[in-house]
Amino acid sequence: MANYLTPAMSLYLDQLVDWPQILKLWRGDEVDVEGEVGAFRSVLETAASLVEGFQDEARRHWADEAELTADGGAVSPPHICAAYERLRESGLVSLSVSECYGGFGLPTLVNGLFLEMVSRADPSLMMVVGLQTGAAADIEKYGSEEIKQAVLPRFTSGEFQGCMDLTEPQAGSDLGGIQTRSTDLGGDRVRVDGQKIYISNGGAEVHLVLARDDDSYEESKGTTNGLSLIMVKRHRDDGTLNGLRVTRLERKLGIHGSATCEVLFEGAEGVRLGAKGHGFRAMLDLMNNARLGVASQALGLAEAALHDAVVYAQQREQFGKPIAEQPMVRSILAKMSVNAEAVRALLYRTYKLVDLNLAREAALKRTDLSEMERVEIQEELERDSTRVRLLTPLCKYFATEVCDDLTRDAMQVLGGIGYTMDSDVAKLHADSLIMTVYEGTSEIQASFALREIGKGALNVMFDHVRGELDEIAADPTRAELVETVKEMSERVDIAAKVLFSDIPYALLRSKLMIQMVIDVVVATEFLHQAAADENRIDLAADWIHRCAMESEHMSKRIESGLDDRIDRDMRLFELATTSV
Numbered sequence: 001m002a003n004y005l006t007p008a009m010s011l012y013l014d015q016l017v018d019w020p021q022i023l024k025l026w027r028g029d030e031v032d033v034e035g036e037v038g039a040f041r042s043v044l045e046t047a048a049s050l051v052e053g054f055q056d057e058a059r060r061h062w063a064d065e066a067e068l069t070a071d072g073g074a075v076s077p078p079h080i081c082a083a084y085e086r087l088r089e090s091g092l093v094s095l096s097v098s099e100c101y102g103g104f105g106l107p108t109l110v111n112g113l114f115l116e117m118v119s120r121a122d123p124s125l126m127m128v129v130g131l132q133t134g135a136a137a138d139i140e141k142y143g144s145e146e147i148k149q150a151v152l153p154r155f156t157s158g159e160f161q162g163c164m165d166l167t168e169p170q171a172g173s174d175l176g177g178i179q180t181r182s183t184d185l186g187g188d189r190v191r192v193d194g195q196k197i198y199i200s201n202g203g204a205e206v207h208l209v210l211a212r213d214d215d216s217y218e219e220s221k222g223t224t225n226g227l228s229l230i231m232v233k234r235h236r237d238d239g240t241l242n243g244l245r246v247t248r249l250e251r252k253l254g255i256h257g258s259a260t261c262e263v264l265f266e267g268a269e270g271v272r273l274g275a276k277g278h279g280f281r282a283m284l285d286l287m288n289n290a291r292l293g294v295a296s297q298a299l300g301l302a303e304a305a306l307h308d309a310v311v312y313a314q315q316r317e318q319f320g321k322p323i324a325e326q327p328m329v330r331s332i333l334a335k336m337s338v339n340a341e342a343v344r345a346l347l348y349r350t351y352k353l354v355d356l357n358l359a360r361e362a363a364l365k366r367t368d369l370s371e372m373e374r375v376e377i378q379e380e381l382e383r384d385s386t387r388v389r390l391l392t393p394l395c396k397y398f399a400t401e402v403c404d405d406l407t408r409d410a411m412q413v414l415g416g417i418g419y420t421m422d423s424d425v426a427k428l429h430a431d432s433l434i435m436t437v438y439e440g441t442s443e444i445q446a447s448f449a450l451r452e453i454g455k456g457a458l459n460v461m462f463d464h465v466r467g468e469l470d471e472i473a474a475d476p477t478r479a480e481l482v483e484t485v486k487e488m489s490e491r492v493d494i495a496a497k498v499l500f501s502d503i504p505y506a507l508l509r510s511k512l513m514i515q516m517v518i519d520v521v522v523a524t525e526f527l528h529q530a531a532a533d534e535n536r537i538d539l540a541a542d543w544i545h546r547c548a549m550e551s552e553h554m555s556k557r558i559e560s561g562l563d564d565r566i567d568r569d570m571r572l573f574e575l576a577t578t579s580v
């Protein structure tokens with residue numbers, strides 16, 4: 001069996017993260033950096049050896065579904081419950097919750113590596129632990145101290161699981177359509193009434209619900225104003241059942257082990273987290289967290305498919321030799337590997353930046369900083385928050401799209417057996433298909449990213465990237481590659497100018513645009529990787545040469561379509577409506 005704590009993960013843990021900078025900001029100059037990083041590694045090593053063991057059971061029981069319970073809940077299939085119990089016994093749940101509530105307070109990168117490993121073994125199990133961590137993080141950020149003391153230790157002990165309840169029949173991508181109602185009961189206490197659908201792990205004890213405030217219900221309808229984030233528990237404090245129940249479980253194409261629930265709220269008692277009417281902002285934190293979580297889920301799943309395809313191609317012989325020796329097959333496998341590494345580069349780079357920002361926020365709360373240090377940290381925090389706001393939808397978009405393609409390629413490598421339900425790659429592909437949809441579809445990620453670009457995030461990000469490239473070019477062997485990446489970035493700038501002269505056209509082309517941005521960022525990160533590990537220079541060179549050619553093509557498509565593309569699509573759409 002493969003070692004889940006891969007060399008690429010270790011490269012980041014050991015070399016590519018500036019832990020002294022992050023940890024000193026986070027915990028102060030006295031921090032024992034070596035000890036902390038050693039602890040991260042030991043958590044991940046323990047997790048890797050445990051989680052690897054879940055893979056076989058997960059695949060054997062892939063089709064097993066969650067079930068409704070008599071008391072209005074839902075229970076995961078036995079293999080998921082058993083794996084969760086093993087994680088819980090080992091203390092491997094809610095890893096990023098602060099130590100004062102019983103967690104490890106782990107950086108997001110380390111938590112992301114953990115989720116990636118869980119997903120590699122079982123993407124359905126990852127839904128359970130990922131949502132649990134995300135819900136706990138939101139409660140830690142927005143809950144009162146009383147709530148945190150009451151709830152978070154029960155998350156870190158594994159007793160409580162969490163879920164996020166946003167979607168309604170009429171409110172999918174557009175959460176302005178939310179109709180679930182929140183009525184004040186005094187203080188932060190509210191009553192919740194409404195129906196949510198497609199809620200993952202909806203049998204969990206703790207629901208974070210986005211609901212519309214009763215007193216501004218009519219005037220806020222159709223917008224994301226007037227929404228509050230409510231924590232609703234399945235059981236009241238006295239142990240009686242609260243007014244919510246799972247009324248239906250969806251049957252799906254994949255991730256069968258993850259319960260996808262319709263949840264009905266009828267007079268459910270809850271407590272508001274954060275300010276009244278500002279729930280969308282609070283939920284965005286949870287969603288951004290979850291988007292990076294889904295990107296980790298996609299990467300873990302892609303690694304599983306890549307591993308299976310490589311092993312099969314080395315063993316399967318046709319025409320007297322392993323199919324891995326056929327140039328076309330080898331080329332498919334090489335492309336799969338480069339694309340998975342590209343996702344890793346983008347995602348780990350984003351996690352690093354998120355951790356640096358969290359460390360800065362922690363530093364700003366301390367009293368031992370001079371005014372000058374405070375101002376400097378605040379400025380860096382604002383600049384890098386802009387970068388994270390752009391990078392997060394890019395990660396979700398890119399990781400999930402690559403995972404779809406990669407698992408499909410894995411099926412092709414396996415030939416006929418890849419299409420049978422006996423093959424694991426078919427299961428992995430079926431599991432991957434939802435990832436471009438939940439936590440905001442690919443189209444929604446592209447439009448979010450475009451909006452950030454429109455607000456100036458691209459300039460902030462590329463200023464930084466160009467500074468990094470200048471430093472990398474100090475090594476003369478890298479100068480030519482750096483020059484190519486800079487040319488790619490200039491093409492992005494030109495394309496952005498063209499796009500923003502016409503907003504509907506910009507939306508139409510947003511996927512092309514963000515792919516060009518991703519290509520530049522990944523190229524830069526690959527060059528950093530190659531500086532730390534010379535073996536990775538082929539990755540950087542391959543990516544840069546391929547993307548440089550594609551960026552020329554994409555920028556031409558963007559520039560040439562401005563005059564007639566929207567009209568042509570309209571005519572083609574009309575043709576479609578009359579021809580079927």
Ligand SMILES: Cc1cc2nc3c(=O)[nH]c(=O)nc-3n(C[C@H](O)[C@H](O)[C@H](O)COP(=O)(O)OP(=O)(O)OC[C@H]3O[C@@H](n4cnc5c(N)ncnc54)[C@H](O)[C@@H]3O)c2cc1C
Pocket residue numbers: 163164165166167171172173174197198199200201252260434437438439440441442443444447
């Ligand atoms: C297995 C599963 C698990 C889920 N888990 C959860 C969960 O835990 N919690 C939760 O709240 N929800 C969950 N969801 C719901 C999920 O987040 C939504 O399905 C998703 O956001 C899309 O909403 P929709 O299905 O209503 O599609 P729609 O919003 O109707 O979109 C349909 C299509 O139109 C496109 N589209 C819509 N608007 C635009 C636009 N402005 N620009 C471009 N394209 C657009 C979309 O990209 C998509 O291709 C889950 C769904 C599934 C299937």
